[in-house]
Amino acid sequence: MKGLLTIVRRDLLERLKSQPDRTALVPSVDIHAGAPIGVLKWPFIKSGPPRMRPRKAACLDAGDVTMALHAFSRGRLNSSEQMIETAEDHAAHIGSEIERAIDGKGGPVYDADGRPGYVRYALMDINLMPDGSENGAYHWFANVRGRVTAS
Secondary structure (H helix, E strand, C coil): CCCHHHHHHHHHHHHHHCCHHHHCCCCHHHEECCCCCCCCCCCEEEECCCEEEEEEECCEEEEEEEEEEEEEECCEECCCCCEEECHHHHHHHHHHHHHHHHCCCEEEEECCCCCEEEEEEEEEEEEEEECCCCCCCEEEEEEEEEEEEEC
């Protein structure tokens, strides 16, 4: 199985885009891989660049893919434009849904030729902090490790 880094990156983003509880907070169109193109609509989620440490042994094709996930919020407003959830609370709320969708989860994955593998995710280094470039905004982020093995 080749292309483990790409397989895990795509699977991770698909998992984020397919969770109804999280997409109620951040629509799927506002979940981006790497560097989003165009003007971003708040709130949004984006991934950082993936890295992989291959694991090779006799009859083993595996690797640990690590990438950061970021969620940004300016707060949640009601239809009258009144704040109903602060930026800090909203970013933390989005982050908790990311945790629920990813941490400890896994399943089958396939490479471009249809060869099967399996991935299992773990969240590490979860953070919540004011966004340094956007006044009043908050930034939740965590590193995600996807351990993938070929069947």
